[in-house]
Amino acid sequence: MYINREDMLSKKQVMELYDRLAKNRFAIIGRVPLLDYLSNLKDGSKILDVATGTGVVVFKILETVVPKVIIGFDLSVKELIEAKNVVKEFNLENVHFLRSDGENLGFRDNFFDVVTCNAGLHWMPHKEKCVKEMLRVCRKGGLVAVYIPDRSLDHAQFMQVALDVASKYNLKNQVSKFKHPSYNKDEAEEIFKGAGAKEVRIRQIRREFYYKTAIDYLAEWKRWGGDKIFKSLLPPKYKEQIWNEIASELNRRYQTNKGVKIISTSLYIEATK
């Protein structure tokens, strides 16, 4: 049974987090893995991108096809401003960005050919509601495509090191409560089936990243707010000490001649109704 996320960050906190991140997001994201796997995009399609952020998925799609209409949705106004600036700058037609909640899509049934959601679903407190909505607005024969971190494996190296460091401080129990805000393959399948998907295909994707030092890797945790969630489990006087020890230990254990090697695992999910 998948966990409910209400105990982690509320919608308001997620919105504030991404409002803060908005300015840098184009610089951070190079590739969009979801689009490496999504194969049925065609000219003339009606496309919805849920939790679009600064519209990275939308703009990448526009590099390859000419949709009839493409709409990006997000909670964060500041992320959407970044996206709207690009639309204005390049005078793009049939591209719209709207503020709304992914759990409540205000479109009529069966309208879109493709509904995408890249690295957004795991932030929704009621993920099944969002998947239900994505399926509802997607036409029969259309496709819902979602990309999320794989909770069972992503950050496995971090967790192993964190648990080892924490046990020196007798804090292993607290640290073992840390849950990455995502799902594993079975949980994802349960969510999509529970939301009424007829067919669900899930691919596990493993990628290797090399960082100059573990600090560069942990800087990514800071960007998505993971450091705060993790540190909230620790007594104040040990927060920084443990974080720094985790960095040194990651450097020591995973150093290669190309840099610190971190494995990241994600799920690419395709669903139809």
Ligand SMILES: C[S@@+](CC[C@H](N)C(=O)[O-])C[C@H]1O[C@@H](n2cnc3c(N)ncnc32)[C@H](O)[C@@H]1O
């Ligand atoms: C990691 S970012 C991904 C953004 C974009 N899809 C991309 O690939 O660059 C997660 C996004 O989910 C959005 N988000 C989180 N909860 C949401 C919700 N309930 N409704 C709509 N957007 C949401 C955040 O505001 C943020 O922009």
